[in-house]
Amino acid sequence: MIKIENKFLNRIVTYFFDASMEELKNLVDGEIVFVTDRNIFNLHQQKFASQKTIVIEAGEAFKQQASVDYIIAELIKIGATRKTTLIGVGGGVVTDITGYAASVYMRGINFAFVPTTILAMVDAAIGGKNGVDVGLYKNLVGTINQPQFLLYDFNFLQTLPNEEWVNGFAEIIKHACIKDEKLFTDLENNSVDIYKKDVQFLSNLIKKNATIKTNVVIEDEFEKGDRKLLNFGHTFGHAIENLHQLPHGYAVSIGMCMAAKISEEINGFYSEDKLRLEKLLKQYHLPTQCSFDKANVFEILKKDKKRYDASIDFILLNKIGEAKIQSIPLTQLKDLMNQIL
């Protein structure tokens, strides 16, 4: 087990890589309550045998306040106290909901995550953003609060469906686009299948990506500046994700292509690099476009959390490995959408 301590503003968060869920009992004082979703629970029941477990329904459609209310009702039934540690074992839906429920139950109890998807391992479980969707509006309600620790048990990945591997690689490609050209080239020289076959190779990739995300967050925990770079591909991505019931990674992939086109139009991003990005996304079986209703998408964009007055903070690429924040007036964004779509 590799132990790395990361110093966030209000908490040191320890990441345990190459670990096993059985080691949790040595890491937590007091009672543990697990939160997981039905798919993971059914596939890995033996891992939950020793502790109380709250099982929520799987999928983004259940990342709503009703699931938080259910968890709170179960915690009351269990008799959970301020000494209880809530541990979210799952993908980003479970970790987002668990962090939020733990942050509000009794005004805040300890919590930790065991991420079980690639996406949660490299992204969702890191950084302390927790919350739920409200109807179609993604992550509209929530908190920023760091977990005590993350435990990476790669054993879970044996049951991860192929579609979810692909989803996770969208965020890995995003990290390469905004921060790491060398990672982009490494990805060009490999494939999902190669990473799947070699646990150590995959573990290194996950550690590298967890570190990229962690460092960006540590520099700007409350998203006043550079943390916004992590939203590359997400502004459009979030708008089309719930509207078209797309998997998160697919939506982000399409969003990155749109952002690359806008970068080409107004930021001098090279057309060849835009094509390189599209080729890489296709190599990792990710979509680069989809048809959607521009008017509906625009209505959702207008409610985006990154909108200030009549402008929206958009993440553009200067080149592969380097991104910037640019405020784009909604009127210009509408014109750009009409131009590039």
Ligand SMILES: NC(=O)c1ccc[n+]([C@@H]2O[C@H](COP(=O)([O-])OP(=O)(O)OC[C@H]3O[C@@H](n4cnc5c(N)ncnc54)[C@H](O)[C@@H]3O)[C@@H](O)[C@H]2O)c1
């Ligand atoms: N908080 C953040 O900073 C942040 C960052 C990125 C994404 N997110 C959020 O993360 C969510 C997406 O996360 P996700 O893609 O992990 O989705 P998810 O949690 O819905 O998991 C995807 C599917 O995989 C199943 N699954 C999970 N682990 C499995 C395993 N080991 N074996 C078999 N099946 C397994 C789940 O049951 C689910 O059906 C979105 O809601 C997104 O908004 C949050």
